[in-house]
Amino acid sequence: MNKKVIRNLYMAPYAVWILIFVVAPILLLLYYSFFDIHGEFSLINYQRFFTPVYLKLTLSSFWYAALITLISLLISYPTAYFLSKTKHKQLWLLLIIVPSWVNLLLKAYAFIGIFGAYGAANNFLEWIGIGSRQLLFTDFSFVFVAVYIFVPFMILPIFNAINGLNPALIDASNDLGASKSTTFRRVILPLTFEGVKTGCQVVFIPALSLFMITRLIAGNRVITLGTAIEQHFLVTQDWGMGSTIAIFLILIMFVIIRLTGFRKRGA
Amino acid sequence: MQAKVSPAAKIFLMVVILILYAPIFYLVIYSFNSGGSMSGFEGFTLDWYRELLGDTRLLIIVLNTLVIALLSALFATIFGTLGAIWIYNLRRGKNTIIGLNNVLMVSPDVIIGASFLILFTIAGIRLGFYSVLLSHIAFSIPIVVLMVLPKLSEMNPTLIDAAKDLGATRWGVLTKVIIPYITPGIFAGFFMALTYSLDDFAVTFFVTGNGFSTLSIEIYSMARQGISLHINALSTLLFFFTLILVGIYYIISQRGGIRLGGLRR
Numbered sequence: 001m002n003k004k005v006i007r008n009l010y011m012a013p014y015a016v017w018i019l020i021f022v023v024a025p026i027l028l029l030l031y032y033s034f035f036d037i038h039g040e041f042s043l044i045n046y047q048r049f050f051t052p053v054y055l056k057l058t059l060s061s062f063w064y065a066a067l068i069t070l071i072s073l074l075i076s077y078p079t080a081y082f083l084s085k086t087k088h089k090q091l092w093l094l095l096i097i098v099p100s101w102v103n104l105l106l107k108a109y110a111f112i113g114i115f116g117a118y119g120a121a122n123n124f125l126e127w128i129g130i131g132s133r134q135l136l137f138t139d140f141s142f143v144f145v146a147v148y149i150f151v152p153f154m155i156l157p158i159f160n161a162i163n164g165l166n167p168a169l170i171d172a173s174n175d176l177g178a179s180k181s182t183t184f185r186r187v188i189l190p191l192t193f194e195g196v197k198t199g200c201q202v203v204f205i206p207a208l209s210l211f212m213i214t215r216l217i218a219g220n221r222v223i224t225l226g227t228a229i230e231q232h233f234l235v236t237q238d239w240g241m242g243s244t245i246a247i248f249l250i251l252i253m254f255v256i257i258r259l260t261g262f263r264k265r266g267a
Numbered sequence: 268m269q270a271k272v273s274p275a276a277k278i279f280l281m282v283v284i285l286i287l288y289a290p291i292f293y294l295v296i297y298s299f300n301s302g303g304s305m306s307g308f309e310g311f312t313l314d315w316y317r318e319l320l321g322d323t324r325l326l327i328i329v330l331n332t333l334v335i336a337l338l339s340a341l342f343a344t345i346f347g348t349l350g351a352i353w354i355y356n357l358r359r360g361k362n363t364i365i366g367l368n369n370v371l372m373v374s375p376d377v378i379i380g381a382s383f384l385i386l387f388t389i390a391g392i393r394l395g396f397y398s399v400l401l402s403h404i405a406f407s408i409p410i411v412v413l414m415v416l417p418k419l420s421e422m423n424p425t426l427i428d429a430a431k432d433l434g435a436t437r438w439g440v441l442t443k444v445i446i447p448y449i450t451p452g453i454f455a456g457f458f459m460a461l462t463y464s465l466d467d468f469a470v471t472f473f474v475t476g477n478g479f480s481t482l483s484i485e486i487y488s489m490a491r492q493g494i495s496l497h498i499n500a501l502s503t504l505l506f507f508f509t510l511i512l513v514g515i516y517y518i519i520s521q522r523g524g525i526r527l528g529g530l531r532r
Contacts, residue, residue: 007437008353010349010352010353011349011350011352011353013345013346013349013350014346014347014349014350014353014408015353017346017350017405017408018364018367018368020386021371021383021386021405021408022367022368022370022371023367024386025379025382025383025385025386026370026382028382028385028386028389029378029381029382029385032385075283078276078279079279079280079283082272082276082277082279082280083280085272085276086272086280092280094513094517095284096283096284096287097513098509098510098513099287099288099291101462101466101509101512101513102291102505102506102509103465103466103468103482103483103486103502103505103509104466104468104483105468105483105486105487105490106291106294106486106498106502106505106506107290107291108490109294109486109490109498109502110290110291110293110294110502111290112305112490112493112494113293113294113297113305113306113494114289114290114293114305116305116306116494117306118304118306118307119305119306120293120306123306148286148287148290151283151287152287201373205373205375206375206376208375209375209376209377209378211377211469212468212469212472212487215491216487216490216491225377226375226377229377229378229381230377230381230472230473233381233384233473234472234473239385242381243381243385246377246378246381246382249375249377249378250374250378253373253374253375257373
């Protein structure tokens with residue numbers, strides 16, 4: 001028995017990690033959600049969450065996340081589809097992935113310059129005759145930058161799904177007289193739907209909890225659930241309310257994962 | 268699927284790639300601007316790079332970032348690999364453990380950051396180097412497990428039986444059979460952990476104190492104050508550093524037969 005314990009000692013660090021950094025944090029969030037700002041036990045945070053202020057916040061966060069996911073999908077699906085038809089597809093794919101490895105903050109910073117009053121975007125608008133306008137600190141710039149950041153994450157699972165498609169199925173469909181659009185609608189789309197679901201999952205959840213871009217690009221005009229949590233933890237120091245929002249975010253996350261099924265990103 | 272790509276499709280792809288790279292090159296180009304802002308290129312200069320190299324505070328932050336990344340990747344790789352071997356050997360409850368493993372993979376950064384902040388406060392760990400290091404190890408462990416586990420599963424179990432029949436001890440089986448077989452997965456896990464750590468902003472933002480900063484945090488506070496072209500110079504250097512990392516990761520994944528799936532979180 002003793003020997004067996006020693007033999008299995010190698011898994012101790014990993015087990016300790018699960019307990020301390022996976023299980024405990026969630027329980028701590030749950031525990032803190034029952035305390036008000038003065039440290040008294042209460043359910044006030046949950047009551048507050050269901051007031052119009054927080055419900056509106058949740059709804060608008062959902063709206064933006066849905067918009068970001070939808071636009072990303074509309075860009076990513078054709079990209080992944082065309083990508084799978086190119087000759088050196090792995091190389092092209094790598095080319096699309098590389099920007100996603102560049103530090104997120106730098107990309108956000110670049111857009112501060114591009115969308116600035118005299119930045120490239122305004123120069124372009126000037127040039128095509130629309131004239132310059134306020135771009136930074138608007139909903140538009142927020143959605144644009146978020147889509148920019150998430151698109152590679154959406155492309156990868158969809159590309160893998162399309163790439164894994166058996167070409168014989170498409171040949172069969174063509175041979176049986178299906179038109180190109182029918183083949184796409186009845187064969188390709190259903191068979192790659194798993195990739196689409198994964199892509200939506202890896203975009204929607206982070207989009208709900210964006211907080212850095214909301215400050216740098218949207219200038220606090222957009223408040224997501226993530227921004228609200230950050231605000232409560234680091235600015236107003238109301239950890240109870242912050243934890244309550246976090247708990248709801250976790251619940252939402254579980255529902256989404258249930259709906260879309262867990263996949264390792266890009267698998 | 269090797270049908271001809273239509274010109275329209277080619278143009279679409281080109282536009283997507285162009286937009287993906289435009290902001291990065293925008294930063295790189297303006298890092299050589301003597302003008303001092305990101306609008307209107309006035310002339311070529313290397314002043315921003317000179318300023319960058321003369322900034323000791325920033326160099327210390329770069330050093331901090333690298334030390335955190337290397338140490339956290341190292342520890343995460345060790346613990347994650349052992350964890351993967353444990354999961355592989357489990358008879359019951361495998362899926363539960365994998366589920367727990369994946370919690371931090373799918374959790375938004377804000378939640379990881381906020382809950383770790385509570386954790387460190389309760390445990391009485393001062394916010395700074397150690398809290399950041401522990402957090403980075405913690406959020407890198409699951410990716411190492413996910414990189415190593417498939418390698419273990421594709422290993423033929425008769426290899427282990429053969430080693431045992433030939434008289435190998437458990438230690439011998441581990442070091443002479445299992446570890447060499449899963450080495451590509453371990454390396455891939457290490458590099459993923461490294462990039463996770465280098466890229467992380469949100470979690471670090473929560474668990475770092477006043478005295479300690481990493482590059483992401485520093486860029487954030489500089490960017491909040493507006494444009495300053497030595498951030499551009501810094502990003503140019505970081506971009507080339509990233510290219511090197513991608514190159515290394517690509518070689519590892521090609522040699523180890525690992526599917527190119529490594530993205531940031």
